[in-house]
Amino acid sequence: MKTGKEKQLFPLVNYSFFIIISVIMIYPFWYVLMFSISDPNVPVFNSYYLLPAGKPSLATYEALLRQPMLLKSLGNTVFITLVGTFVKLLFTSLTAYPLSRSNLPGRSVIFSLIVFTMIFEGGIIPTYLVVKTFGLINSLWSLILPGAVVVYYLMIMAKFFRGIPESLVESAKIDGYNDIHIFFRLIIPLSKAVYGAIGLFCAVQLWNTYFNGVLFINDIDKRVLQVTVRSLLMEEAMTGDAGMGKVVTTQQNMKMATIIFTMLPILAVYPFLQKYFVKGILIGSVKG
Amino acid sequence: MAFQDYNIFKGIFASEWVGLDNFKEIFGMKDFWNVLRNTLIISTYKIVFVFPVPIILALLMNEMKKNFFVKFVQTTLYLPHFISWVVISGIMLAVLSPNFGIAGDFFKVLGMKPVYLMADPRYFRALVVLSDMWKEVGWGTIIYMASLTLIDSAMYEAAIMDGANRWKQIWHITLPSIANVIVLLLILRIGTIMQAGFDQIFVLRNDMVIEVGEIFDTYVYHYGIGQNHYSIATAVGLFKSVVAAFLIIATDRISKIFGAEGLF
Numbered sequence: 001m002k003t004g005k006e007k008q009l010f011p012l013v014n015y016s017f018f019i020i021i022s023v024i025m026i027y028p029f030w031y032v033l034m035f036s037i038s039d040p041n042v043p044v045f046n047s048y049y050l051l052p053a054g055k056p057s058l059a060t061y062e063a064l065l066r067q068p069m070l071l072k073s074l075g076n077t078v079f080i081t082l083v084g085t086f087v088k089l090l091f092t093s094l095t096a097y098p099l100s101r102s103n104l105p106g107r108s109v110i111f112s113l114i115v116f117t118m119i120f121e122g123g124i125i126p127t128y129l130v131v132k133t134f135g136l137i138n139s140l141w142s143l144i145l146p147g148a149v150v151v152y153y154l155m156i157m158a159k160f161f162r163g164i165p166e167s168l169v170e171s172a173k174i175d176g177y178n179d180i181h182i183f184f185r186l187i188i189p190l191s192k193a194v195y196g197a198i199g200l201f202c203a204v205q206l207w208n209t210y211f212n213g214v215l216f217i218n219d220i221d222k223r224v225l226q227v228t229v230r231s232l233l234m235e236e237a238m239t240g241d242a243g244m245g246k247v248v249t250t251q252q253n254m255k256m257a258t259i260i261f262t263m264l265p266i267l268a269v270y271p272f273l274q275k276y277f278v279k280g281i282l283i284g285s286v287k288g
Numbered sequence: 289m290a291f292q293d294y295n296i297f298k299g300i301f302a303s304e305w306v307g308l309d310n311f312k313e314i315f316g317m318k319d320f321w322n323v324l325r326n327t328l329i330i331s332t333y334k335i336v337f338v339f340p341v342p343i344i345l346a347l348l349m350n351e352m353k354k355n356f357f358v359k360f361v362q363t364t365l366y367l368p369h370f371i372s373w374v375v376i377s378g379i380m381l382a383v384l385s386p387n388f389g390i391a392g393d394f395f396k397v398l399g400m401k402p403v404y405l406m407a408d409p410r411y412f413r414a415l416v417v418l419s420d421m422w423k424e425v426g427w428g429t430i431i432y433m434a435s436l437t438l439i440d441s442a443m444y445e446a447a448i449m450d451g452a453n454r455w456k457q458i459w460h461i462t463l464p465s466i467a468n469v470i471v472l473l474l475i476l477r478i479g480t481i482m483q484a485g486f487d488q489i490f491v492l493r494n495d496m497v498i499e500v501g502e503i504f505d506t507y508v509y510h511y512g513i514g515q516n517h518y519s520i521a522t523a524v525g526l527f528k529s530v531v532a533a534f535l536i537i538a539t540d541r542i543s544k545i546f547g548a549e550g551l552f
Binding site for chain 1: 365366383490521525528530532533
């Protein structure tokens with residue numbers, strides 16, 4: 001049997017361990033937050049930023065919101081996030097649904113062809129040239145259309161649709177509805193949870209779009225948020241913060257505020273994400 | 289395209305076929321072997337150091353009572369997964385900066401001269417692995433936590449009756465119960481060894497660390513799109529894709545041998 005001592009010691013060590021883990025997880029965010037609300041006129045170096053330096057102020061955020069570049073790219077990102085989520089959900093589910101019905105001829109062949117694209121990727125340059133051929137370079141649609149059907153989500157959705165009894169669809173057919181009707185009036189309302197979960201994931205991914213934004217967009221007006229944020233963050237970053245003093249501190253405050261600003265929408269949907277993702281990852285994990 | 293001398297003006301149908309010449313060329317390039325080595329080293333580090341961590345965390349978390357504290361820990365653990373690497377690289381630049389961040393003090397405590405970690409080839413791979421760990425371990429615990437809840441609690445009760453202590457319970461009941469999940473995930477992870485984490489390295493790499501940090505995807509991008517070597521870079525990319533696809537299919541077969549359901 002357990003000795004009394006061990007019984008008490010283990011939970012203590014365990015709890016302390018997880019307190020440390022949580023601190024490691026949160027501290028970088030806390031640091032950035034405290035830095036960003038610090039008084040930009042107080043130059044501080046090597047601070048741990050447990051609390052803001054100087055008087056807390058939102059001056060940096062006000063300055064940030066006056067940056068036309070940032071607002072423009074924010075608009076672009078909002079556009080691809082909203083439109084992109086809709087497009088991805090629509091096309092992924094429209095592909096998944098027929099593949100989930102047993103009466104589709106050649107179903108397994110089509111399915112393997114789709115899965116093949118997941119295992120064997122064309123690579124960056126062929127993808128780039130395809131986008132170029134379609135004239136999508138410098139168009140925000142280049143960030144939406146190439147990934148309109150997400151294979152992994154398609155598999156999750158098809159698995160879910162398969163759980164909808166065939167007899168339900170049959171009876172709707174007898175009532176004189178056609179397939180398109182059935183899909184939009186019957187299947188989608190029955191699958192709200194899956195749409196919600198996958199939609200949230202798509203939205204987060206689209207919000208975080210970065211590399212495709214570098215690859216496909218050269219026009220500075222069409223830049224997405226992450227690309228703009230990246231270039232803001234990299235200003236002088238690698239020169240080792242050489243010129244010390246107030247200017248650098250202000251600039252650094254600005255960077256920190258940008259980081260928080262970019263994270264805010266994710267934090268806003270995070271509670272919903274948390275509700276869904278465990279379910280999502282579990283449906284997915286059954287296959288892979 | 290990988291088998292052509294691709295000319296951007298002629299297009300894919302008019303460009304000249306050159307057979308395997310591009311592949312001959314890449315296998316003769318010093319860069320290629322360096323990129324292959326970097327990719328494999330970073331991936332291997334990640335598998336060795338990052339892969340086991342979620343298992344340990346999940347086991348320890350499982351030992352706590354399900355209460356507010358566990359929920360809180362989980363919330364903090366999952367959060368970084370949803371933050372983009374762009375933002376995380378920004379946070380790293382700040383926190384690890386010798387002037388602003390805490391890295392300066394860290395070096396002083398160790399009695400070393402502060403260096404800029406992000407721009408030092410000696411620390412770059414360690415940073416890649418550690419930041420990946422920070423971002424993804426929490427996410428990794430989900431699947432283990434889920435399989436831990438499936439273990440029949442009657443087994444533990446029986447074990448306690450037999451006088452098994454906490455470690456014996458973990459060793460003889462918990463670990464064997466999730467062993468097949470661990471094996472399956474490990475095999476799948478090894479199948480993706482050619483991906484060393486594109487987004488992450490793309491934002492973390494810089495000219496100072498190129499020698500140790502360049503991996504397949506970043507190389508294809510910079511050499512191909514940046515310097516217009518379309519065919520060669522495509523050939524490098526194709527090599528990567530073929531090996532990766534082969535590994536995924538192979539690992540799928542292996543996981544089926546182990547009795548797991550597999551991918552397809």
